[in-house]
Amino acid sequence: MPAKLIDGKKISADIRKNLQKEVQELTEAGMKPGLTVILVGNNPASRTYVANKQKSCQAIGVESTLIELPENVEEKQLLKQIKDLNKDETVHGILVQLPLPSHISETKVIETISPEKDVDGFHPINIGKMMTGQDTFLPCTPYGILQMLHHEEIPIEGKHVVIVGRSNIVGKPAGQILLNENATVTYCHSKTTDLASYTKQADILIAAVGKAKMITANYVKEDAVVIDVGMNRDEDGKLCGDVDFEDVKNKAGWITPVPGGVGPTTITMLLHNTVKSARDKLVLRN
Numbered sequence: 001m002p003a004k005l006i007d008g009k010k011i012s013a014d015i016r017k018n019l020q021k022e023v024q025e026l027t028e029a030g031m032k033p034g035l036t037v038i039l040v041g042n043n044p045a046s047r048t049y050v051a052n053k054q055k056s057c058q059a060i061g062v063e064s065t066l067i068e069l070p071e072n073v074e075e076k077q078l079l080k081q082i083k084d085l086n087k088d089e090t091v092h093g094i095l096v097q098l099p100l101p102s103h104i105s106e107t108k109v110i111e112t113i114s115p116e117k118d119v120d121g122f123h124p125i126n127i128g129k130m131m132t133g134q135d136t137f138l139p140c141t142p143y144g145i146l147q148m149l150h151h152e153e154i155p156i157e158g159k160h161v162v163i164v165g166r167s168n169i170v171g172k173p174a175g176q177i178l179l180n181e182n183a184t185v186t187y188c189h190s191k192t193t194d195l196a197s198y199t200k201q202a203d204i205l206i207a208a209v210g211k212a213k214m215i216t217a218n219y220v221k222e223d224a225v226v227i228d229v230g231m232n233r234d235e236d237g238k239l240c241g242d243v244d245f246e247d248v249k250n251k252a253g254w255i256t257p258v259p260g261g262v263g264p265t266t267i268t269m270l271l272h273n274t275v276k277s278a279r280d281k282l283v284l285r286n
């Protein structure tokens with residue numbers, strides 16, 4: 001039987017409907033959630049991601065501001081801009097679109113964003129809170145994965161989660177978040193020997209590699225849940241994931257499509273974090 005589809009678009013629409021109501025309530029209470037995105041340079045992919053984020057904010061009533069800086073902007077000027085936004089009461093979320101030009105330190109930029117406005121969940125303080133299971137902003141892509149699993153009522157506790165990829169923004173936090181949900185987690189990466197011997201043990205397999213269609217049915221256990229984070233172009237220039245969807249769909253129990261899987265839920269959790277930031281501030285004010 002073909003795998004059941006985990007529809008990221010539909011799940012996102014449900015979450016966004018609730019967020020929209022909350023945005024309205026916060027706005028009425030004088031705390032309209034606001035997200036400011038800083039875009040440095042002219043990377044076309046970054047520009048598309050930023051446009052999607054802005055459109056999604058506007059659709060649910062979140063105030064969205066874009067600050068564009070030239071490719072050759074000095075690091076100190078960008079840091080000054082972030083510090084100004086840290087002080088701006090109307091800004092609840094600050095997002096600096098990555099990657100940045102090589103003369104700018106991403107670490108410095110992330111560490112300059114106030115942890116209270118770090119809606120990407122990349123600041124070391126927020127990562128530490130995530131590690132220790134405290135309330136914080138969870139990184140949006142793995143947080144979206146968690147929402148998809150919850151929405152489909154897929155059990156996590158006691159399950160073996162295997163993650164291919166160990167980046168700071170996807171692979172590592174995905175493992176930590178699912179560990180916090182009592183999964184047993186295995187990380188694989190480019191130095192893993194005999195990758196399939198690990199992935200074939202996964203009850204939940206997460207592919208976050210960036211290699212078009214590399215996960216074929218041979219890497220997947222019968223009836224596994226397969227989450228595809230990858231966003232790649234295939235040989236015809238068509239958007240595709242790290243999972244060979246056509247091959248894997250007849251073996252997996254559940255599968256996310258690309259597009260329409262992890263992508264939409266990632267943006268939804270960015271909205272969620274921005275709304276959370278405004279709500280936290282309102283609670284402090286009252």
Ligand code: NDP
Nearest residue numbers: 165166167170189190191208209210229230231262263266
């Ligand atoms: P990175 O390039 O930062 O990390 C890739 C990871 O894959 C690394 O840990 C690397 O290992 C590992 N890897 C590379 N080759 C292999 C291999 N042959 N076998 C096993 N592991 C391998 O990527 P990201 O985590 O940022 O992104 C991964 C993918 O997800 C990309 O396609 C990206 O576009 C997409 N993405 C999608 C998002 C969405 O919203 N849908 C959001 C973010 C990313 P090592 O550490 O050893 O180098």
